[in-house]
Structures are given as C-alpha cells and as structure tokens.
Amino acid sequence: QVQLVQSGAEVKKPGASVKVSCMASGYTFTGHYIHWVRRAPGQGLEWMGWINPNIGGATYAQRFQGRVTMTRDSSNNTAYMELSRLKSDDTAVYYCARDEGGYDLDYWGQGTLVTVSS
Amino acid sequence: EIVLTQSPDFQSVTPKEKVTITCRASQSIGSSLHWYQQKPDQSPKLLIKYASQSFSGVPSRFSGSGSGTDFTLTINSLEAEDAATYYCHQSSSLPHTFGPGTKVDIK
Numbered sequence: 001q002v003q004l005v006q007s008g009a010e011v012k013k014p015g016a017s018v019k020v021s022c023m024a025s026g027y028t029f030t031g032h033y034i035h036w037v038r039r040a041p042g043q044g045l046e047w048m049g050w051i052n053p054n055i056g057g058a059t060y061a062q063r064f065q066g067r068v069t070m071t072r073d074s075s076n077n078t079a080y081m082e083l084s085r086l087k088s089d090d091t092a093v094y095y096c097a098r099d100e101g102g103y104d105l106d107y108w109g110q111g112t113l114v115t116v117s118s
Numbered sequence: 119e120i121v122l123t124q125s126p127d128f129q130s131v132t133p134k135e136k137v138t139i140t141c142r143a144s145q146s147i148g149s150s151l152h153w154y155q156q157k158p159d160q161s162p163k164l165l166i167k168y169a170s171q172s173f174s175g176v177p178s179r180f181s182g183s184g185s186g187t188d189f190t191l192t193i194n195s196l197e198a199e200d201a202a203t204y205y206c207h208q209s210s211s212l213p214h215t216f217g218p219g220t221k222v223d224i225k
Contacts, residue, residue: 035214037162045154045162045205045216061213095161103209104152104167111161 004109022096029077033099122217137193141206150210
C-alpha cells in the first residue's frame, strides 16, 4: 500500500533552516510528483510547491521563492523540503502529499511539526 | 492568485442530516477543484477529485458538483465520524490554493 513517512518534529531558532524528509513506499517513486503543504496553528492549508521526482525539477509558490528548496533522492525513494531563514510564523505542521497524476493529492504523510522559537 | 472562499465557516449538524458546503473561486477554474477532509491530529484525506469524481474507498454519502467558479460538497445522512474540517483545493493555476475550511461539528 502507498505510504509516505515523514521525519520527526523539529525545534529551530529564528534565522535557522529546517529540512523535512518524506520517504515513499508502495508505488513507483519517480512516477508521481510530491507536493508540500503546511498548516499553521489555527490556520488552513497552504500549498508550498511540488517536485518531480523523475527529473528533480521543482515548482514553488512565489511567497516561498528564495527560501524553500525541494529535492529528492531516488535511490532512497525520499523527497526533502528545506526552508531557510525561519521566522516564528513558519511554525506549522508540514505535510508531503503524493500527486495522483492530475494534481489531486491522494496520499499524505503524517505531518512534521516545525516549531520556530527563540 | 486564485482565491477560494468557503461557506459556511462552521456548521453544527445532527446525525442523518444533510450537509452542503460551498466553495467559490475568484475566477473560473473549470473542474480543477478537489475536496479533502481533515480530522483533528490527522492528515487530510482526499474525498472528491475534479469537482465530482469520488476517490476510491470514500463512502457514497459524499458527493461533489459544480464547475467554473461555484462548487458544492454534499454529505448525505451525516454520520458522527464525519466531524472534521473540509477544504477545497484548486489546481487550475499556480500557485495552487486551498479554501479556508469549513468545520463540521456533530450536535
């Protein structure tokens, strides 16, 4: 069965960077884009971007341009999302999600809580 | 950026009642609209893709309709396990965006 397993919770200081991993299993990793979505406390879902695991190319939401980098390691079926220059309002649960093929997100990771606090 | 608005923000419903949630897009998105359910401390789950196509394994009481700018998620005969927040999501243009969510509570 399809599974996306994310890395554990992180606590970071303002200005630092965080890298969250998402390990996929149960399907051909290079056959589906991986999207990253976050949910801040008391807020709704926010789309951050996607990576094409086949070629490694990524597309980011403009508001994260310059701060986010999405990569993958196809040998390990793992996608990564790195967010730099963290601010307190980056405190959120970060999710990876598989693109079924038409940009609908059919399987989600369990989420990774990133807390940014001095 | 396409803005999605949802109504209502919150709905308190008795079991077996019918629930209707609407999602309106700031410009036409064709049928590129998907619905998700998120329960507390869980990840979102895909319910409906492309406005009206049910995702595999989703109970038949969930259905979707609409195109262009106006969309509806209907839950027929609500069950207690349906207490959750429901989000719409457009994938018509970048950046993809989500609606603010509709919280459904069971009376």
